[in-house]
Amino acid sequence: MPPSLLVPLIVGCALFMENMDATVLATALPALARDLNQDPITLKLALTAYVAALGVFIPVSGWMADKLGARTIFRSAMLVFMGGSILCALSNSLFTFVAARFLQGIGGAMMVPVGRVIIARSVTKAELVKAVSYLTLPALVGPVVGPPLGGFITTYFHWRWIFLINIPFCMLGLYLAGRFIENFVEPDAAPLDVKGFILTSVGAALIMLGLSLFGGHLVPQSVPILMCVIGAIALAMYWRHAARVPHPLLDFRLLKIPTLHASVMGGSLFRIGLGAVPFLLPLALQEGLGMTAFEAGTITCASAFGSLFMRLIATSVLRRYGFRTTLMVNAVFAGFALAAYGIFSAHTPYLLIAAIVLMGGVFPALQFTCLNSIAYADIDSRDAGRVTSLASVIQQLSLGMGVTIAGLVLQASNYIQGHATIVEADFWPAFVVIGLFSIASVPVSGKLPRNAGLELTRGHAG
Template identity: 45%
Template sequence: MQNLDSTVVATALPSMARDLGEDPLTMGVAITSYLVALTVFIPLSGWMADRFGAKQVFMAAIATFTVASALCGMSQGLLEMVGARVLQGLGGAMMVPVGRLLLLRRVKKDELLTATTWLSMPALLGPVMGPPVGGFLTDLVSWRAVFWINLPVGVVGLLLVWRLIPTLPKSLPPPPDVPGLALVGTALACLMFTFETLGRGLVPRFVPEAVLVVGLVLGTLAVRHCLRVPNPAIDFSLLRTPSFSVTVTAGTVFRVGAGMVPFLVPLALQIGFGNSASQSGMISFATALGAFVMKPMAQFALRLAGFRNVLMWNAVAAAFSVALCAAFRPGWPVAALFATLLFGGLCRSLYFTTTNTLVYAEVPHAKLSAATSFSSTVQQLSMALGVAVAAAVLQASVTLGGRGGPAPVDFSAGFLIGAALMLLAAPLALRLPPEAGEGIVTGRRRG
């Protein structure tokens, strides 16, 4: 449900902008507000699951996400949409990491890769169906329908969780780190506000710069605070674990670049090339199809090459696929566009599967809640930054070119910046030892 929601919103964005009387680039806040809310509330998810029970929190999160989806579909203006998306982000913040926690607490280390693959396969149905479903719903019904489709999914999901998932015992964790949560959340919100408004004329001059300074100061204070208290909002001691540290740092850089692609592709196809929402959705479908096809092959690739090699060389291949998107022009055959996006989906899916598996490989069982909160927070922040950076690059390119709106060359600039960020993740993988992940993938050939 969450992945479906993310992809259909990107496809419906130009239609939403026209209906609500907003600029399509400004409407990017409908995506980033959701991602920022996810980022802000995720650090609390591990404590909530321990204190109130993972199953109970999971069900409450699904209910919140479903109600917020209905509110999104009824929004009459940008502010209403942002408020509903923030509520949706609260539900998603508890839904995704707690759902992952329910799985991690019940599998052995040698089953981790298989379990992660199985967990990811159903979630990929959302992105596979999202672009075409979002496009057809937008053209045939309304952009509001892309939110309403979450209602039956949420109801069925609640019934299935209630019936099939066992209740895990609750615990009495220490009180949450309220000062740390406040510092982390406010710092992240300030940084995202800056990315959304800098150089775009949405607020008075110097306000974005002032908010950026406040965000950096609060972020510094948050890190210092979390390093000093016994039960911090973000447990930075996890970075002493090599596999966790490398996958978080390399994965963050990679995800910022990768997060630009789902925002840029639908806009390029609709605004830059003049395609309809349904045509754009059918072409964008290639990315999710590539991701879906790659999942069963991930184990073979990791056994053959090992985690370090896969992370390094796959980052190079994924960056190349995004750089190739910079050459997209209206005259390109649809088959060529589809093939390029399909290859990119394959590469990014393999990278995400690898990092999502390795990041928990050496984490002690007692710190799984903290690790899922930390990792999920960083993942969502990087994806939110990807959307914000993509919108900022587009706006800067349009302004420098003196154009009234985005042209194909502006989208090319966005794709090239995204490719460069993804390429930076390749050398970071070299910090992993060659044998990293051997306890997860057994029987791989040693190089």
């Protein structure tokens, strides 16, 4: 089996585990919140704790892969993720659950980004789009299986069991990686930027956790404000620091490359919108429309079927229309598809809801394939680690921002309309806002040259 197929499928085991875990958890959030005696919106803290861990440890993932070997870090990260999953299943309070999710995030921080480094160094540029498409195939099975499986387990058994299903997939990934993936080491790896690591860790973690605490009742509201201020100061200090050192932890100078800039900055706006969906949609179906977790799961997984279809034809679309046109036009379609979730009500037919959710998977899948591929269009393979670290940090923080923004809009909508609990009418403003974020990425993509990423679409079939 050629590396362009085998390596992405192996790395896809990690993506499968991570994506299934996220979709299963999102479906189970209302039941989990009741079991932990918390408001469902408060459980966004569990989602953002995971993203905060990504923001802390993704920056060093590229350096660790270069220094210690990509395969070594990849397999170690899978073990850490599995350990965090087990602790999630054993949690009995919000604090212990959030801490276990943070541990899971440490594993995820190095598992998926290092997997992308492995792919970038294992295949040629001409094979990269095809390799990314193969990578997403096993990853897409997670969102297909996750929602109905999580809903079934939550409805008929107990939410704790949903975290234990990661274990066999982790074991399979460990075996395949050990046997078939080369342990890439960069002999001239730059020294670790320790000061940069401290500043980015403090900044990313405090801002993400601080934003997730806004509007809640866990701590006085002065606490999240202070956390965000300190986090912003730390990131501002890092920005100055990064401009002065030769090998910064996150090298923002790489964003001068037009294709990488479009992937990271335009992609971040798009991901803010899409990052809210796994949190907001299951909550709307269960708390707003009164569905069981299993019923909500069977609808949520429709988006994964849409994603699977689009990823199979993504290369053909890119060859015909190019990256620039595809990114601009598709972002508008994706924004309208996500905003359309806001029309759901208790009177909306089940099949219509499923059809709209299906389309909400088609357009974002094409956008993700474009964004993830074009990031590597104009870089050397030796820079893959630095590019992956920079892109992954900003992308993951954007996904976490989506959860936070959706939660804040939902809380504001609930408060303004004067509802005692979350009801159906509270959700539509949040879906409109996340749709607008996707459309906001169009001007950034419009700055790309018309022939951007041309080398990536040459010489292979869809």
